[in-house]
Amino acid sequence: MLEEEYQLDYFHRNDFHRARCVKCGGYFWSRDPERITCGDAPCDPYSFIGSPIFKKKNLDEMREAFLGFFEARGHKRIGRYPVVARWRDDVFLTNASIYDFQPFVxxxxxxxxxxxxxxxxxxxxxxxLDSVGRSGRHLSTFEMMAHHAFNSKEEKIYWKEETVEYCDEFLRTLGAEIDAVTYKEEPWAGGGNAGPCLEVLIGGLELATLVFMDMEQSADGKILINGDRYRKMDMQIVDTGYGLERFVWLSNGSSTIYDAIFPEVVDKLMKSAGITNPADDPTLNEIFSSNARLSGLIDIKDNSNLLELRSRLASEIGVEVDELNRIMTPVETVYRIADHARCLLFMLADEIVPSNVKAGYLARLVIRRTLRLLESLDTELDLFDIIKLHTEYITAYPELKNSLNRISxxxxxxxxxxxxxxxxxxxIVERMVKKKQSLPLEDVIQLYDTYGIPPEVAKEVASRQNLKIEVPDNFxxxxxxxxxxxxxxxxxIDPRLERVKNLPDTIKLYYEDPLTFEFEAVVLDTFDDCIVLxxxxxxxxxxxxxxxTGTISTQENIFNVIDVEILDGVIIHHLESDGKISRGEIVQGRVNQKRRMAHTRHHTAxxxxxxxxxxVLGDHVWQSGAQKSMDRARLDISHFKRIxxxxxxxIELLANEIVMSDIKIDINWFNRNAAEKRFGFTLYQGGIPPGDKIRVVRTGDDAQGCGGTHCTSTGRVGAIKILKCERIQDGIERIEFAAGDAAIRSMQAEEELLFNTAEILRVPPDQLPKTATRFFEEWKxxxxxxxxxxxxLAEAKVGQLISDAKEIGDHAVVAEIFYGVDREELVKIGRLISGKGLYSILIGILDGEASVVTSAPANSAIKAGDIAREVSKxxxxxxxxxxxxxxxxxKRxxxxxxxLNQGLRSFESY
Incomplete structure (x- = not known):
């Protein structure tokens, strides 16, 4: 990144000096001309533990201080977005405040x-995740306080100068010693964008990042960042991120961030587990304070880093590493559980359903990891108790409490x-270990991914087989x-894009009037078997x-339309056969009305x-997929148990009540922001439509962004009949249903089945349950x-069989071939024979296949399974x-x- 990107007038006007850190080599700005380090760990150790930087505030107070500060300076305060990024198709969880505005804004x-x-x-x-609890600062969930400005060619809001000035001013209002603040230059890149960035540092801790996003990734870009090429873009976006929890930690000066942000939860957990809280013990407090200071100097990414941290801390306080682990592990476990419980509160309250895919996979990972941690504590509190405890102190988001019953x-x-x-x-692990001499990391990850088996279990089983597994600490x-x-x-890239790029967007008559099935149009282009109107x-x-489907007619010919697709706003009709159609020709189109109306009813349904x-099931239900056809439709939804x-x-009754209410279906185009503000992110149940306009389909209190064809009112859907519900994967339920005349046909088919069954049993349909019950009891x-x-019969046969037993050495063996006898009966005979101290080799021929059963008396040196193998070969x-x-x-x-003879010969070797 060029030096000129950071040469701000604000820095020069306020006596900042640019210097190069003697430890990391990075450039930074500071008011202190004597400063030689950048202020970031590990170049500078934490200096705020025991010596708070700011006036003491809790989470709510600090959040309000920030939002109020920027609100007073012309920024509009907006509410939080969900932690699951429903408006994006590239990521699952909201990682930063800028995620709220990607990709459209x-x-x-x-x-x-x-x-x-x-x-x-x-x-x-x-x-x-693995650093949480151990480093003193890592969290799985946190709040990113932010102010954003979106500058375009048409509108300039503010840029670098004002952003740094706001930061300086806000830190002053908190009581920071402003001369101790440094701004470190650091290029930023992510999500296809990049820009110069200033990291805001004080006390050895990074508090905020001020990103000036003005580049986009491009193969022909001339700016190289982390091996990728970027070019300048039209937008200039102020993308700031202030760590709420870190600000509170700096105002508290506690030994860890956990003691600063949820002390009540930590204290309750420790008391329930009989663990001494470091906040109440000066010796423990100093150990964890020293650990946090040292962890700032060591980036805990894997097991070697953790061992280094432990070793350095043990040396510093004069204890053995094993003893230090014994002291610290229970406390760190509490910190982890408290953090993970808060993470799960947001995940589950924001309607993530645990599963084996996407955001559900991540929720399940955190749940199982927390359950595993809880097993190591002697506490009566379960995971739900801890999550519920968090809701008592997170007052800024009262909506979280509304989900407690579902979370439970x-x-x-x-x-x-x-x-x-x-x-x-x-x-499972025992079987895998027997087959292998070692279990590499990929196998351990596969065990977790496929079966949900924690690495600790794999390690425990392997150790019993004297097989060592190296599981990294950041697993x-x-x-x-x-x-x-x-x-x-x-x-x-579709090669047809070049063909249609100069054509105007096709006028969509199916939107202007959904009951238009015949129309006249002008041919704009023809190629291959395609026609554009x-x-x-x-x-x-x-x-x-x-x-x-349908037909397109010219004066001489009629062509069948077999498929239709849209490409960059241009609709392409595929014809069943090539024909002579000329550009500029006027044609008549006729849509298959019956097919369209069936699809329309099923879409609205x-x-x-x-x-x-x-x-019926809860607000967590989210559409995971849908497909419509003429005779039925299917809807896949997220749900945590079987329907x-x-x-x-x-569900069926309520759906039909909505139909009978004959609610007018309202369809309108909305600006995306207005639509999201009015209807929320449930707009995106059926996917994320592109562009700044969204076609919103409303059926009563339900609103979805949708491009499909719909009935004019719910009454026109006709009856809705649910055909079946089934689980298609963990966390996903499928509902199959039929609507309109398709529903009537499905009910008639069920009725026919009912009457045919009644006729077979020669009883009226209303007597079927009683008759079926009676037949079942009689059958039993x-x-x-x-x-x-x-x-x-088996006992009767056994007597005769024993009398005909063959003597092979010291062994009496019954060997017989049976015709028309199933395996079950052979097993009964074999057990009776072995119960009398004899061996058996029995072959049953039935339906063109041979079944083999062998038996041996208890504690015999001859193994029946081995004999069965030889005979079956x-x-x-x-x-x-x-x-x-x-x-x-x-089958032979x-x-x-x-x-049979081969089986008998097998006895001769014993």
Whole structure:
């Protein structure tokens, strides 16, 4: 980054001096001409622990001080965004305040909600999850206080000079010694953008970053940052981030950030676990203060860094490392649990459903890690107790309390799943360890990703087999980082873009009048089997709604339209066959009305069913996918448990009540900011539409951004019938339903099934339940009788079989081939024979296959499973089993005699 980027008039007017740090080599600005270090750790140690920098404030007071400061200076205060980034398709969690405005505002496509603005945004970053609790400063969730200004060519708000001046002034209002503040030059890059940045430092701690985002990534860019090329962009964005928790820590001067930001939760946890709180013990307090100071000098990224930190601290205070670990680990565990519980409160309250994918994966990771940590503490508090405790002190966001009932239910289910995972995990790891001489990190990560098995379990099982596993101390951070972003499919440039780039956007008649099925249009272009018109009533595939079909007619020919797609605003019609159609020709289009109306009803019904599901199951329900067809539709939703039959009926009933209310469906285009402000981020249930305008479809109190075709009122949807509900993956439930005449046909099909069954049983339909129950009871009795007869038959056969047993050495062996006898009966016979002290080799031929059963008396040297394997090989199959009972089989029934003899020969070797 060029030096001129940081040559600010404000610095020169206020006696700042630019210097180069003698330790890290970075450039910084300071009012102190004698200063030779930049002020950042590890170049400067923490100096604020025990000596607060600011006037003491808690989280609420500090947040209000910041927001009020900027509000008084012309910034509009806006509310927080969710911690799950619903408005983005590239990341899952909100990592910074600028995430709230990417990609639409930062690209200049959409104006900001206010300009300038100020916000305090709760953020979640899990990249340093393993450092939480140990470093004294790391957090999984934090608030980024910020002020933003979005400068364009048309409107200049403010830029670097004012940004630094605001920062200086705010620090003064907090009581900071302004001469101790340094501004360190540091290029910033992320999310495809970049710019010069000033890190704000005091007391050895980075408090804020002032980013001047004015570049975008480009292959032909001339500015190189971290190996990537950038070029200047039209927008100039003030992107600041002030760490709320760090400001509070500096005002408190406590030994760790955790004691400063949620002391009540820490204290309650420690008391419940019988752990001495460092805040109440001068010796412990000094240990943790020293640890925090040293951790500022060592970046804890892996196990070697942690060992170095422990070793240096042990040497400094004069104790052995093992003893230091014994003292510190319980306290650090409390810090971690307190932090993770607060993180989960925001995650779950903001409607993340734990699962194996996306944001749900990250929520489950934090849940299971916290449960694991809780197991190491002797406390009666469970995870929900700690989360609930946080809500008593987070007064700025009262909405968090509204989710406690749902959070309690989610944690109950997740805890049960975790216990099941631990139980099965031991066996899975044991099998894997037996097959391998070592378990590399990738295998340990796969065990966690695939089965949810914690690395501690893998390590424990491996140690019992004398197999050492090296699990890095930043294991959970590595896993979280892998799952923090959406996997990107490499984009390819459609060659047809060049063909249509000079054509005007197609006029969409299906929006102007959804009941237009016949129209006249002018041909703008033809190529391959495609035709482009100036206007069309044909709907192109999108939003889970299939493309329309129909015909396009010229004066001489009629062409079938088999597919329709939209490309950069231009609608392309695919014809079944090439034909002579000329540019400028006037054609007539006719849409398949029956197909379109079926899709339209199912699209509107999808909105209605989703609305009903949210009301029955809870606000956490989020659309994960949808698809419409003529005879049915499916809706995939996030939900943490199976949909019960009662819930299914209630969703269906409520959906039909909405239909019968005949609510007018309101469809309007809104400015994106206005739409988000009015309707919230549930707008994006069906995906994230591009551009600054959003087409909002409202069915009563439900509003979604949607480009599909819809009925004019809910009554036109007709009946809605839920066909089935099923779990398609963990955390995702699928609802299949039919609407309109498709619903009637599905009900008629069910009715036909009911009447046909009644006719078979020769009873009226209303007598089916009673009749089915009676038949079932009779069937159970007959089954029991059948089993009794089989036992009697087996016993009768055994007597004869034993009398015909073959003597092979010291062994009496029953060897027999049965026809028409199933495996179950062979097992009964084999057990009866071995119970009388004999061996058996039994082959049953049934339905063209051979079943093998072998048996041996208890504690015999001859293993029945080994005999079954030998016999089954001859039959072209496989076998095995326990010492007392072996099973197998094969399809080469013609070799049954040979297989029996092979089994008998096996006894000769004993």
């Amino acid at each position: 930062t690209s200049g496509k959409v104006p900001p909600p206010a300009n300038p603005l100020t916000i305090s945004q709760p953020c979640i970053r899990l990249d340093d 239910e989610i944690l109950e289910i997740e805890t049960a799943k975790y216990r099941e995972t631990l139980a099965s995990g031991m066996r 959970y951070s590595l896993v979280a980082k892998r799952h923090s972003k959406q996997e990107r499919v490499e984009e390819t 100036d206007r069309t009533a044909f709907y192109p595939e999108g939003g889970g709604q299939p493309a329309d 999808t909105h209605i069913v989703l609305n009903a599901a949210k009301k 019960s039959m009662d819930e299914r009926r209630r 009795e007959l089954s029991k009788e059948n089993e009794r007869l089989k036992e009697a 001859v039959l072209g199959g496989g076998g095995g089993g326990r010492p007392e009972l072996g099973q197998g089989g094969g 029934i013609e070799k049954a005699e040979e297989a």
